[in-house]
Amino acid sequence: MNFTLKIWRQESAKSKGKFVVYNVSNISPDCSFLEMLDILNQQLIDKFEKPVCFDHDCREGICGACGLYINGRPHGPDEDITTCQLHMRRFKDGDTIVIEPWRGRPFPVIKDLVVDRNAFDKIIAAGGYISVSTGGVPDANAIPIPREDADLAMDAAACIGCGACVAACKNTSAMLFVAAKVSQLARLPQGRIEAKERVIKMVAKMDELGFGSCTNTGACEAECPKNISISHIAKLNREYIKAKIF
């Protein structure tokens, strides 16, 4: 397969950046999207040009490192997958593919397609953890947890912090990310203890870092590779209002 790639190139955080067009040929349909970029980079290296920088790590859809805005959608055209799980058979031969980094002031571009997602770490550091001593591994059913709560907490825990929600959101809101963590921990007995403090601190940090506010558009949910529902955002709102009033 042959493709024309229109890729955002930016030397550093401070430089201006522009789109550069590349052509790749003889790409196998079974090639993953990142492998296709590897092939392009090898071609560039062979020509003594600088390769295109992009984030990646596990290439199994579980680490959350990769994340490209492909043809107007975070993680590309497929549902419920990360960029590394996207394959070239999903495109048509001869397609022009536009590849952009996540956009948003809290996610500044470091180089080419790599953005600084430190803002997420800062939000987690503000309270997205359990600091009470939970002891060693408890007996399986020592603390009874309703099945529904356990399931919803598990759904929320699936968040890999890739930032697709922020990238997709027209408001650059991080509400789905924050909601996933708040909801996950607030539903479980060990996390419940610090729920009030946690939600206040995490939302304050989210606001401070310059993320937008949620308008319940649902683009985050549509693009989330882990299919996290915006009903967790309602839970976040509930937790926050409750924490502030009572």
Added chain:
Amino acid sequence: MNSLFASSIGKKLIMSLTGLFLIVFLMVHLGINLSLIFYDSREPFNKAAHFMSSNVLIKILEIILFGGFFLHMFYGLYLQIKNWIARGRGYYKANYSQTSFFSKYMIHTAIIITVFLIIHLTDFYFKAKFFGEVPEVYYDGKPYHDLGILVIEKFKIPGFVIFYIACFLFLAFQLLHGFWSAFQTLGLDHQVYTPVIKILGIIYTALITIGFTAIPLYVYYFM
């Protein structure tokens, strides 16, 4: 509590509560308007309009209503500007994720509705309240503002009827997203009740739109 409204969620909460208040107001307004076409005489409409402008409780509610409108518009614009700033450099390829369509155009429809609101208030409310240009009628020897005739005269102008109906279609776009969205912001999400709220939102929007657009059409063609 005081810092609640300083946060982004708190500001959204204001949007939600004022939005729900305005949703209730729209129903009351529609009810009164419909009295103009359901009766042969303008008397019930004029009397209702008189009650709305003279009752003490309504006068208090009126201040709350204006406050609600103001807060809804102010925070809507404030949050939108902050959201635009949050993006920074935009995308070359616009996002086309599967999302609720109308939610993407809330600010645009809101601007149209604000323009409508200003024209609407100047046409009827301010006229009756301050300018005294409204003709008078007598029911049981008591003088009333004949707002009914003012409305009928307006709805005889084809351009105004088209503008009025167009504005209510834009309002429908607002309501289609806003109704459910208000509940989501309040944190009211439920496996069973949320789909019900979404359907109620559609029914409410349909009733408001059909009701408000039927009045000018009826007046134009039949009165």
